[in-house]
Amino acid sequence: MDNLHIGFALLLSLLAGLATMIGSILSLMVKKPGPKFLTLSLGFSAGVMIFVSFVELLDQGIRSIGHPFAYMAFFIGMGLIFLIDNLVPHDYMAEHNVDKKLCKNVNLCRTGFFLAIGITIHNFPEGMAVFAGALSNIHIGIAIAIAIALHNIPEGIAVSVPVYAATHSRRKAFMWSMLSGLAEPLGALITAIFLMPFLQQNVIGFVLAAVAGIMVFIAIDELVPVSRSYGEEHLSIVGLMAGMIVMAVSLWLLGCC
Numbered sequence: 001m002d003n004l005h006i007g008f009a010l011l012l013s014l015l016a017g018l019a020t021m022i023g024s025i026l027s028l029m030v031k032k033p034g035p036k037f038l039t040l041s042l043g044f045s046a047g048v049m050i051f052v053s054f055v056e057l058l059d060q061g062i063r064s065i066g067h068p069f070a071y072m073a074f075f076i077g078m079g080l081i082f083l084i085d086n087l088v089p090h091d092y093m094a095e096h097n098v099d100k101k102l103c104k105n106v107n108l109c110r111t112g113f114f115l116a117i118g119i120t121i122h123n124f125p126e127g128m129a130v131f132a133g134a135l136s137n138i139h140i141g142i143a144i145a146i147a148i149a150l151h152n153i154p155e156g157i158a159v160s161v162p163v164y165a166a167t168h169s170r171r172k173a174f175m176w177s178m179l180s181g182l183a184e185p186l187g188a189l190i191t192a193i194f195l196m197p198f199l200q201q202n203v204i205g206f207v208l209a210a211v212a213g214i215m216v217f218i219a220i221d222e223l224v225p226v227s228r229s230y231g232e233e234h235l236s237i238v239g240l241m242a243g244m245i246v247m248a249v250s251l252w253l254l255g256c257c
Contacts, residue, residue, distance in 0.1 A: 023156020064205025
């Protein structure tokens with residue numbers, strides 16, 4: 001595996017992580033990001049993640065290491081992200097319908113910082129997902145990066161709103177949002193450092209199956225519920241189906257399946 005391929009995989013994880021800055025900019029420039037946009041984008045992201053996980057990543061894991069080990073890796077991935085989610089919970093501001101104009105308590109600063117820490121920890125396995133997907137197939141890596149980037153937008157909003165409300169500093173709000181997103185390329189870099197000496201087909205197959213489990217959990221536990229929380233429930237399903245259709249057509253056209 002050449003250095004250019006590895007470098008591109010790391011670049012994809014960086015771009016996906018920095019999408020939190022888009023959410024930060026939206027929260028600082030507009031009073032309330034459009035619910036239809038967020039609903040569709042999150043639903044679309046969930047559709048891409050679910051489809052890619054079952055049709056491509058888990059399938060490649062099965063072909064590499066067989067059904068029993070691939071299934072085991074899949075549920076290990078789900079269990080890992082489930083454990084992280086319970087030990088370090090994080091919420092989107094939209095889930096609680098918080099208006100930043102009403103938030104003037106200094107404790108909001110702590111809320112924003114803890115939220116940033118929680119999202120940072122959650123972003124580590126997402127960086128692994130982008131990196132592993134790109135190593136397997138560049139086109140799959142791009143699709144995963146786009147899906148994760150879309151779902152990072154509301155995370156950027158979630159961090160920026162309480163920090164800005166407490167400090168009235170756009171710079172601090174933007175900075176904390178950006179730092180939380182940088183956890184993704186860091187997760188990809190750590191994966192590259194520790195897995196590169198062992199990157200044989202069996203290891204890649206195990207990682208891809210585990211990443212599939214991580215992505216399915218994120219889609220079901222976070223993206224779909226949060227997408228529906230904006231009050232546009234039917235648009236959420238439309239977005240999910242659109243994500244699956246686009247992913248199916250792209251994989252077919254690219255000859256990945």
